[in-house]
Amino acid sequence: MxxxxxxxxxxxxxxxxxxxxxxxxxxxxxxxxxxxxxxxxxxxxxxxxxxxxxxxxxxxxxxxxxxxxxxxxxxxxxxxxxxxxxxxGDRAVGDSEVTTLLSPAPEGVIPLTSGYLHPDLRPVKGLTSAAARAVRRADVWGVPPLGGIAELRRWFATEAGGDVTQTDVLVVSGGQAALAHAFRALAGPGRPMLVETPTYPGALAAARAAGLHVTGVPVDEQGVRPDLLAEAFAVTGARVFYCQPTLHNPTGATQPAPRREQVLAVARAAGAFVIEDDYARYLTVGATPPSLISRDAHGTVVHVNSLSKVTAPSLRVAGVTARGPAARRLRAAQLVESFFVPRPLQETALEFLTSPAWRRHRATIAAELLARRDALAAALERHLPDARVRLLPSGGLHLWVRLPGETDETALVESAQREGVLVGPGAMYHPAEPPAPYLRLTHTAAAHTGELAEGVRRLAAAYARVTTRPTTASR
Missing domain, CATH: 1.10.10.10 (Winged helix-like DNA-binding domain superfamily/Winged helix DNA-binding domain)
Structure with a gap:
């Protein structure tokens, strides 16, 4: 049969x-x-x-x-x-940290979290006008050049600095997509990758989703420590290091020029890529530090410049700059994974970035960042002196706050929400066990500086509930 x-x-x-x-x-x-x-x-x-x-x-x-x-x-x-x-299979994709960062605050709850500007701070009129101009273009609904429209790539190249040209730039769908894309393209599943510790939780989630084994390298007030970075490369055999040299998230540290040269030298000696997340390029107050890639002539740095943090969450457009075989792999991977970024969004970004509205917005935001940073720091000093601000950053969206060593960080976060304020737990910024309890407090998600002060007052009340130590809830 x-x-x-x-x-x-x-x-x-x-x-x-x-x-x-x-x-x-x-x-x-x-x-x-x-x-x-x-x-x-x-x-x-x-x-x-x-x-x-x-x-x-x-x-x-x-x-x-x-x-x-x-x-x-x-x-x-x-x-x-x-x-x-x-x-x-046994590979999990964790989204709890990213969900925490993106979830809106409930009615009546003050957000001291989020990585985006309050709606009143976003350049909505300028973006709306830019979008209206963009969609009137005859070819806006067609297939764009696969690496991105030339004028937008040229703009990103100019911003990166050094000898970067538009042919080095790939336009992708926002900073988070850029990181996930780069991690998958440059380090295969099961491979080690180095990150600063603490670091951006979205990067940790993307690395783990790509199947990478993440090792943290400690930072100080000038960014990642080059001596420990060299040791980590030697011990792990990693060939990729992810960092934020300007207004590091969450500490706010900005690497000075000598430190940047040391980091590049260590990476070159290890034969490794540096993924530079330049998310805060337009959140600095004063002169913007030169990017790592502007100092790199050997294709060591893969540079990511995104726009949503300084504009609006849905302007999900970023430029990824790379050179050599890495650039070819990134472009090929982008093509097979998602084809291209929709042309209407690229054209809208270009219209806005080349208009007077962009320059006005940057000037407005620079002044607002300083006012809010100082207001948050003053509120902490008044209502919660037990919490210590590790570093007062030169811009950015948040402060990194050290709590007394015996503080139950999880209980404090939960108690704060019951008091009507959302705060970011420090533990989720670490790839392994955190060295101490911290909070990341954002000052740009609240409606105004008065709401910031009220949020800190509520946080102080929550702190008083979860600790037996005496604290000054108000004066």
Whole structure:
């Protein structure tokens, strides 16, 4: 008897068995059917596959085959998705930290979190006008140049500085997508990657989703420590280091020029890439430090410049600058993963960035950042003197606050929400165990400086509830 006829025979037997047993019943095991009818397990498996295609049975890995029901769900009982656990494997994608950063504050709760400007601080009129001009262009709904429209790439190249040209730039869908894209392209699953510690939680989540093993390198008030970076490269064998040299998230540190040269020298000696997340380029007050890539002539640095932090969350446009084989891989990976960034969004970004509205917005934001930073620091000094600001940054969106060593950080965050204020737990900024309890407090998500002061007052009340230490809740 040939295989086809054996499969048909077993399928007919099991079809009759299913009709007799009724919906939801478990069919005999593959081993039992093989023994009973003298056929191999492959024949039984193919017969069951044929019945599953007919909708007669449902197979559940690890449980067996069951008679399909007549209900819309097809199984006759509650849907069982447990089979997916085996199919998906053991690699998890964690989104809790990113969800925390993106979730809006409930009504009546003051946000001292978020990485975006309050709606009143966003250049909505300028963006709306730019979008209106962009969509009037005749070719706006067509396929753009695959690496990005030339004028926008040229703008990103100029901002990067040094000898970067538009041909070095790839336009992608925002900073988070740029990081995930670079991590996957430059370091394969299972490989080590170095990051600053603490660091941006979205980068940690993207690295772990890419299957990378993350090791943290400590920072001080001038950014990552070059001596420990060199040691980490030697110990782990990593060939990728992710960092934020300007207004590091969350500490606010900015690397001075000598430190930047040291970091580049260490990476070159290790034969490693430096992924420079330049998210805060337009959040500095005063002169913007030269980027790492402007000092790099050897293709060591992959530079990411994104726009949503300084403008609006949905202006998800970023420029990724790279040279050499890494650039070719990044472009190829972008093409096969997502084709291109929609042209209307690219054209809107270009219209806005080349208009007077962009220059006006940057001037307005620079003044606002200083006022809010100082207001937040003053509120902490007044209402919560036990909390220490590690560094008063030259711009940015937040302050990194050290709590007394015995503080239960998780309990404080939960108590703060009950008091009506959202704060960012420090633990989620560390790739491993944090050295001490911290909070990251954002000053640009609140409506105004008065709301900032009220948020800190509520935080002080929450702190008083979770610690036995005396604290000055108000004066």
């Amino acid at each position: 040939n295989d086809d006829s054996s499969i048909a025979r077993i399928a007919a037997i099991l079809r009759d068995e299913a009709a007799r047993l009724g919906a939801g019943a478990r069919l005999p095991s593959m081993r039992e059917v093989s023994r009973r009818y003298g056929v191999g397990p492959v024949t039984v498996s193919r017969a069951l596959a044929a019945l599953a295609a007919e909708g007669k049975v449902v197979t559940r890995p690890g449980s067996g085959a069951f008679v399909a029901g007549s209900t819309p769900g097809g199984t006759g009982d509650t849907a069982d998705f447990s089979w997916q656990t085996l199919a998906l």
